[in-house]
Amino acid sequence: MSGTDRTAEDEARTFAASPPARGQGFAVTWWGRAWLKALEDAALDGAQLRKGRTRAREGAVGAVSVRPGRITAVVRDRDGSAHRSDVLLRRLTDEEWDRFVAMAADRAAHVAALLDRDMPPHLVEDAASAGVELLPGMGDLEPECDCGAWDHCAHSAALCYQLARLLDQDPFVLLLLRGRNEHRLLDALQRRVAPTAAADGESAASGVPADRGTGAGVDAVTAFAARDAVPPLPAPPLVPAEPGQPPSLDTESAPPAGVDAGALEFLASAAAARALRMLSDALRPDHGQQPFEEELTVRQDCVRLAATAPTPSTSAAHLPLPLPVSLPEEPTAGRLAGGSGRPARELDAAVRAWRYGGAEGLAVLDGEWAPDPADVIRAQAALDTAWEDGDRPALRRSGPGSGSGSDSGVRSGSGPGSGPGSGPGSDSDSDSGSGSVRWRVTGSSVELRYGADGRWWPYREERGRWSPVGPGDHDPSVALTVAIAAAAPDTPE
Template sequence: MTTGDPYEKTFAALPPAPGRGFARTWWGHAWLRALEDSALDGEQVRLGRRVARSGAVGAVSVRPGGLTAVVRDRDGTAHRTDVLVQEFSQAEWDRLLGLAAAESGYIAALLDRVVPPELAEDAAAAGVELLPGIGDFDPRCDCGAWDHCPHTAALCYQVARLLDQDPFVLLLLRGRGERQLLDGLEARSAANAPAQTPDADVAADAGVPADLAYGAARAGLPPLPPLPDLPRAPGQPPTLDTEAEPDGLDVDAVEFLAQAAAAEAFRLLAEAVAPGHADRAVPAAPTQAQDAVRLTQEADDVRVRSRLAAATGRSRADMELAVLAWGFGAAPGLAALEDDWTPDRTTLARARTAWAAAWAEEEAPVLRRVRARWTSPATGRQIRLGREGRWWPYRREAGRWIPSGPPAPDPASALAAADPAD
């Protein structure tokens, strides 16, 4: 990067970026969304992404209100390309600097080359859109296009990489250089600092009881806003639209994991906003092996299912059994399949009581017990006692014990559900 004019920076051309995303940070993605939402012709945007990926964008000059670069076609033809962005007015800068100076965390984050999402949200609430939106780009290119062409789109994609490295590029586009911006923040922070007298210093050293400080802080807080409405369905993650699949990355698998994560987040959110959620116990988080089974149940792609099975050390057949068990009872159902445990005396005494109650008016079947599993070899039925106290039905098929239904509260119901004829 070269600097001459403090209000203009020139960044050297970046190397080609085959098979990688153009943005890693949330503000870089927001920049690209503005491009993709603004362009009238999506094909021009896709061509621009390909041009940027090939390394055809030259050095990028950034100044208040605009970007400039030379972009070359495949035949070597050079095009002067500009993208203009609206600068902030003095009033908008005053509001933005006031918000940033009021929170020391905002200044620290900016110095670490990070844009806090809270700062962008607070600024938007104050009428200052820090990040560009639909229609905020004004593309201009000597190729003659009146909307985004592959050259202006390529420039925007390249700038997304620059923004990841240095968010002050965005603030320079809005009209302030880094030094000018930091000086303004420092001046406002000093003006906001309360004047201290010797008595105030003594009082500060003496401290305040924690309960009084906490009560005072709570008294000044506004009430919490109401919970937002639950969306109708999980969100749709973006597709990994690349011309060449990155080495070592299964794009279909990554897209599946993103969709599964969105679905699981939606389920957890639905539970969190449901009535009585605060009164229910927090369930244990699933283990990695349990989560792999859950994901396999949701996956349609055979390759994804095979990779999940291999990751947990299961064969495909074992994973199919695990998925069946999970479908009948989630984590406890999977434990009944794979956890061959030995009950203690108290648990066995409760099991005998449940056994006697289940067949109080008829003769109990003769089953052979091994640890927590009762088996009838003649009928190919088995029931398993789970650690949570429920009974799980199993039946014998092709030399393997197969889960055959959800858990039952008593052994008689579980044994009936295990009947192969059913």
């Protein structure tokens, strides 16, 4: 059905009843306040308006029906009685609507705003200059109520105040009340603007300047006046305390062949957790200074997904030590382990590394960085200056090929990770990387690993395998303190 064929009944809109509005301003937007000012300036009986405002604040106005020329609602009294109340406002004539559309089409700011479903406040003044009054004036609001009042009563006044709340939500309600819904108005505006835009295009193609008197151009005064057309940004949303729960797929119907319902539920939970983290990061004051997330490989992304359980929204820098690890249930965990290219029993260490340091923490676990001699020298210098004389623990380079000698000092070097004979236990199965810079505290089960970003990562041996126990730190003494604390016998698991 075209816009011109729509009847008033087709254009009617119904709005649900609003809750009480105690303790706050009744209208919060420019349009809501402008409606109230017009209502109160034209009122003959201020006492009835005050009663109506009280009824509306108490939530006594039921669902409101808005259609061209009329608003209707049932309003309750405090004794429980209900009254149907109507307020009539003159519909604009077709000639007035033509003038309104012509005025809006002649101003680029109005065209852009209206097509973007926005009604700038100065639209009222510009419409008035074209002889079209949008807001009601003296005597324009005509009440009808079954309570028998001849003029505005508390019921019709409450309905008028309730309309201010509707205008807060959608100022196009005022245009509907004046006779045109949003679709009819925008259809007319687009029909009016399209020929002008086409003429501009033909003029540009021919090299002939367009006639600026047709409304195709915008003079400086109009452009400057449109500076307030853009509404202020809304307040940032409140960050929920935890991710939302996805819908359960455990239904009476079996999933289609090839569909893993458990994996889908897990992915939905992981997506919710990541969305919460991204929202939290976006609302941080220093968000603009944060680096972009690097693109992950499939192996890294499988570890990231596994790391979403059970503490997806916890920052790795504030996790307790040692980090509790809880992986998804089988078979999802097995599929993630396979995608990460590691046995399922090693996925827990990879999850810890990801939670403590993301892709960089995982790279340190896997030994993906092959240091050059300059990196080793920098690491040695950091160890030499991190402790005061006499306080430095006995450290030695771990891994095969580290050389022999006394363990009382600090030895530097690089190698493929620890192996048989390099210290307590053997991690030759889990340390598959070909390059790293590592030092182990003599006679203990803790180790420091030096990463490509210059941070030191604390590790401890657990059941013959090395696992991260904390985030990286640029100070090796801090990282070693974390590692020793995690390896203490009384550290909770």
